[in-house]
Amino acid sequence: MNKVCVFFPALALLGGVVLAGIPSDSVKTKAPANWFNLDPTYDDVRGVGTERAYRELLKNVPSKTVIVGIIDSGIDINHEDLKGKIWTNPKEIPGNGIDDDKNGYIDDVNGWDFIGGKDGKDIDQEQLELTRLYVKYKKRFEGVDSTKLAGLTSGDKEDYARFEAIKEEFEGKAQESKMTYGVLQQMYESYVEADKLVKETLKTDKITAEDLLKIDMGTAEPKIKRARQVLDRGFKMGYDEKELKETLEHYQEESEFNLNPDFTPRAIVGDNPEENTNRFYGNGEVTGPDARHGTHVAGIIGANRSNTLGVKGVAENVKIMVIRAVPNGDERDKDVANAIRYAVDNGAKVVNMSFGKAYSPQKEWVDEAVRYAQSKGVLLIHAAGNEANNTDETPAYPTKTFVKDGKQADNWISVGALSWKKEPDAVATFSNYGKENVDLFAPGVDLYSTVPGSKYEELSGTSMASPVVTGVAALLLSHFPKLTAAQVKKILLESSVKMPELKVNKPGAPGEQVAFGDLSVTGGVVNAYNAVKMAQGMNKQ
Ligand SMILES: [Ca+2]
Ligand SMILES: [Ca+2]
Ligand SMILES: [Ca+2]
Ligand SMILES: [Ca+2]
Structure with missing residues (x-):
């Protein structure tokens, strides 16, 4: 997991929209300033x-x-x-x-x-450590199949079983990452497109949630109506294009680096x-x-x-x-x-x-x-x-x-x-x-x-x-x-x-x-x- 900080609020959006509708508590409200230093008895936080x-x-x-x-x-x-x-x-x-x-x-x-x-x-x-383990085991068990398995020592057999589990996890993760990337990319594109369309329609450079109400859901063209819905959802979730883009980049980096078996940056350090x-x-x-x-x-x-x-x-x-x-x-x-x-x-x-x-x-x-x-x-x-x-x-x-x-x-x-x-x-x-x-x-x-x-x-x-x-x-x-x-x-x-x-x-x-x-x-x-x-x-x- 590396640095344990949640950089990607758009993930909540993904979970919300794709899986379960918009969770009400993911609507952003503001934390009190300096809240972590305040007092539970006197400051009500x-x-x-x-x-x-x-x-x-x-x-x-x-x-x-x-x-x-x-x-x-x-x-x-x-x-x-x-x-x-x-x-x-x-x-x-x-x-x-x-x-x-x-x-x-x-x-x-x-x-x-x-x-x-x-x-x-x-x-x-x-x-990821998962990727490193996968690479290490793969190298060791390259070419081993069911016919050769019988000839392994019991210790090797245990490691081979571990390899199979690691392999399954690694491949699952790589696939999931790719899929999420695809969904997010689509979401990002539709957001950008909707943003552009609504800006053109309302002749403005910046859209607020109130501006969206100017689009009449009764009479507007279907594609404009869809655009309004996409942006409405974005406002409700409190995310913006920048956040979505960052999340997209995260998944791109996952496949390019974190889950890429061929990526070997350690040569920079030069140690073993x-x-x-x-x-x-x-x-x-x-x-x-x-x-x-x-x-x-x-x-x-x-x-x-x-x-x-x-x-x-x-x-x-x-x-x-x-x-x-x-x-x-x-x-x-x-x-x-x-x-x-x-x-x-x-x-x-x-x-x-x-x-x-x-x-x-x-x-x-x-x-x-x-x-x-x-x-x-x-x-x-x-x-x-x-x-x-x-x-x-x-x-x-x-x-x-x-x-x-x-x-x-x-x-x-x-x-x-x-x-x-x-x-x-x-x-x-x-x-x-x-x-x-x-x-x-x-x-x-x-x-x-x-x-x-x-x-x-x-x-x-x-x-x-x-x-x-x-x-x-x-x-x-x-x-x-x-x-x-x-x-x-x-x-x-x-x-x-x-x-x-x-x-x-x-x-x-x-x-x-x-x-x-x-x-x-x-x-x-x-x-x-x-x-x-x-x-x-x-x-x-
Ligand atoms: Ca200071
Ligand atoms: Ca010195
Ligand atoms: Ca020194
Ligand atoms: Ca340095």
Whole structure:
């Protein structure tokens, strides 16, 4: 699934129109400004109480700077609202081609990029892990058929069975993607055509929903009537040509890159991704070709709270370490593992991980890095994923459970996405959940935050919920630096606002309701005010 953010609202349209009519709750209304920082008791929206914590508990209280690692697609380090918030490696002299601080990485001034090459080139698109597995197995079992199967060892037979399952899934997915692309393309074309036709008819450059009423459904030509219907539907769904086009591009990229068995961008890095013996690869330029996702995440955590620009991040006193490891496509276990180690070794106290995927063939590499972070007291915050799945049954990797011994990391928090809407729509329709594997929920629908070029945008996803929790963890650590990672986790979970009985629509099951308490370990929503209160009680200043 890669970066777990929902970029494609037109998908809802596709589901709505093709499958089930227009769902009423997909009609866009506006989220309250700064909602994720508001307070559930005073502001009538389920934010995390950041403003209240600062106002009532932390006014003029000194704090320490906390380094926050963000493993993501890259970050626009020059964004106006992130000025002064980006970490700089104190002993590294920029651009001299020398590893001045001798940490193994040359000119790592703001962090590191694990999906780039020495020559400065960067990976943008990647295959899905499913595609990589398909290619790997296919190579191994090329030419094996039922006559040769008998001669295989039992281990090989097991792998062959796995290959067949992977093959079926891969081929199904590739076909589905192609089909969706076809349907969307048709929809896009009819939308563009309708738009053009209505503009010509009404002699205007811009159409509003009211303008459409000027078209008389009784007397207008059939093709004009059809055009009005197409646009009417578009207005009701709140989408526009740009959004539809982006969605179309997404599916094009899927077949061209993510689901293309012949696409091999790793040569840019020049390593052997099947081996993890050398973790010093990549380049020092951390923005990369597509920093939209990472920049949005960064703003939620640490955008300047005291200027008048853009947005207010959750944590006031942070420096963001930029670690690039997530392409458009599935991130590699190797890069995730080395990104975690980089963050730990260079001073991050909490790391945000807004990414995930369905397969993790080298999970033990990630597990070792998670154990390493655990041994150094570094907290890892992970987005639960956007497939509307129960992750107790269908994991979204990485997970807190170690392959080797089944033990669980105690420095790991998995976060589901909450909406600003009232029950029964309180949980994001796309959010993964799990009584054992999702720890708590946080705001993740329509969050307004920073995007490249000193711009701002509303995005949704557990990708947005995870950094809210990362922000609260950083806020806590900056005021209570003696807290250990396990203590921060304990405080965040215990102080979360519990709503065990609240009835909400179950993600992925339209019409089915479930108790909010059954969707996560705590049945709670993270809360900064409660967390600070609890930490004050523990006397850990
Ligand atoms: Ca260095
Ligand atoms: Ca240097
Ligand atoms: Ca780069
Ligand atoms: Ca700001």
